[in-house]
Amino acid sequence: MSEDVLHPDVLPPYMKPLFMSTASQQIFSCVVDEQVTADKPHILVSKEKINEDFYNRAAVCDFHPVKKQVEAYPGEEILLVYDPDYRYGENFYVCLTEEGKEVYLEAVRALEKQADDEEKNQEEDEMKEVSIDDIVLKDLPSTPQPWQGMGSEKELEEEGLAESRPLISFKITRKRRFFGAAVSFDDRSCTDTKDSYTECASFEDATFDLHRKEHDCGVQSVVVTSDRSSQTDWKKPRNANTQYEARTLVPEEKIKINESESLANFVEAVCPRFKLALQQNEIMNVFADDYKELVEVDGVFGSKTDNNLKEYQSFTDLEFSKDKTISGIDWHPSIKGSCRDYRMNYKVDYNIVVIEY
Numbered sequence: 001m002s003e004d005v006l007h008p009d010v011l012p013p014y015m016k017p018l019f020m021s022t023a024s025q026q027i028f029s030c031v032v033d034e035q036v037t038a039d040k041p042h043i044l045v046s047k048e049k050i051n052e053d054f055y056n057r058a059a060v061c062d063f064h065p066v067k068k069q070v071e072a073y074p075g076e077e078i079l080l081v082y083d084p085d086y087r088y089g090e091n092f093y094v095c096l097t098e099e100g101k102e103v104y105l106e107a108v109r110a111l112e113k114q115a116d117d118e119e120k121n122q123e124e125d126e127m128k129e130v131s132i133d134d135i136v137l138k139d140l141p142s143t144p145q146p147w148q149g150m151g152s153e154k155e156l157e158e159e160g161l162a163e164s165r166p167l168i169s170f171k172i173t174r175k176r177r178f179f180g181a182a183v184s185f186d187d188r189s190c191t192d193t194k195d196s197y198t199e200c201a202s203f204e205d206a207t208f209d210l211h212r213k214e215h216d217c218g219v220q221s222v223v224v225t226s227d228r229s230s231q232t233d234w235k236k237p238r239n240a241n242t243q244y245e246a247r248t249l250v251p252e253e254k255i256k257i258n259e260s261e262s263l264a265n266f267v268e269a270v271c272p273r274f275k276l277a278l279q280q281n282e283i284m285n286v287f288a289d290d291y292k293e294l295v296e297v298d299g300v301f302g303s304k305t306d307n308n309l310k311e312y313q314s315f316t317d318l319e320f321s322k323d324k325t326i327s328g329i330d331w332h333p334s335i336k337g338s339c340r341d342y343r344m345n346y347k348v349d350y351n352i353v354v355i356e357y
Contacts, residue, residue, distance in 0.1 A: 017090035041082035
C-alpha cells in the first residue's frame with residue numbers, strides 16, 4: 001500500500017510534475033544527490049520562500065506553472081519529491097494539497113517503520129542462530145576493594161619528607177619611616193666594592209663520605225650488532241704500455257686531393273682574404289695598444305712632451321661639409337698622430353668646422 005502511494009503509476013490530480021533547474025535547486029535547498037537522493041527523495045519547501053522567488057524572478061521561477069495552486073495552498077510547507085527516473089516527465093513533482101501531503105508522509109513513515117521492524121527481526125534471528133563459540137566475553141573493570149597493607153606503605157613513608165628538627169623562626173624589623181618610601185635600584189659590579197660578595201666553591205669534604213647502598217637502574221635488551229668490513233683482493237700488478245703512430249694518407253690519396261677541383265675552388269675563394277691578412281700584418285701591429293699610443297703619461301695636461309693633438313690642416317667646403325659633423329675617424333696605421341680618413345654626417349643642432357689631423 002505504501003509503495004503505491006510513494007510511486008504511483010499515474011500522478012493523482014493534486015500532484016504536478018515540475019522541472020527544477022540547478023539555480024532553483026540551490027535556492028530551495030533541494031540539490032540533487034546532496035539534499036535529495038533516490039533513497040530520500042522528498043523535501044518540504046516553505047511557501048514563503050516560493051512567494052519570495054515569485055517576487056524576485058517572476059515567470060523565471062520554476063514554480064510559475066503552479067503559481068495559482070501555490071497561492072491557494074492553505075499550509076505553510078509544500079511537499080516536493082525528487083523523480084530521478086523522470087517517470088512523470090520531469091525531475092521533480094509537487095503536492096498541492098495538505099491532505100495529499102499527509103497521505104504521502106504517512107506512507108513514508110509506515111515504510112520506515114516496516115524497514116526498522118525487519119532489521120530488528122533480522123537481528124533477533126541472528127542472535128538465535130549464534131552458538132556458544134560465537135559469544136564474545138568482555139573484560140569489564142573490577143570493583144575497587146578496601147586497601148590491605150602488604151608492607152609497601154613503609155617504603156612510601158621512607159620516601160616522604162618528615163621533620164627531623166624543630167622549625168627555626170626569624171623576626172625581621174624595619175624602621176617606620178622606611179615604610180612606603182620610594183626605592184631605586186641600579187646595576188653594580190661586585191668587584192667595585194671590597195668584600196661585596198663571597199664565593200662558595202665546591203670542595204671535597206674529607207670528614208664526609210657517601211657510600212651507595214642501593215641504586216635504581218633500567219635495562220633494555222637490544223639486538224646484538226657487529227661492525228665488519230670486506231675488501232677485494234688486489235690482483236698481481238703488471239707493466240703495460242701503448243704505442244701509436246700518426247694516421248696519414250697514402251701517396252695516391254694525396255695526389256688525388258691536390259688535383260681535385262674542390263681544393264682549387266677553396267684556395268681561390270680564400271686567397272683574397274689570406275692576402276689581405278698578410279698585408280695588414282705587414283702594415284700595422286695588430287697587438288699594439290692604440291690608447292697608449294695617444295698619450296705617454298696618464299692624467300697630464302699641458303706638459304712639455306708632445307702628448308696632445310695638433311691641428312695639421314683645416315679646410316671648409318660650402319657644398320660637402322656644410323651643416324655636417326664628423327661621425328668617425330680612422331687613424332693612420334704607420335704615421336703616429338695622423339688621421340687617414342674621416343666620415344661626416346648631417347648636423348643635428350650645432351655648427352662645426354671639419355678638421356683633419
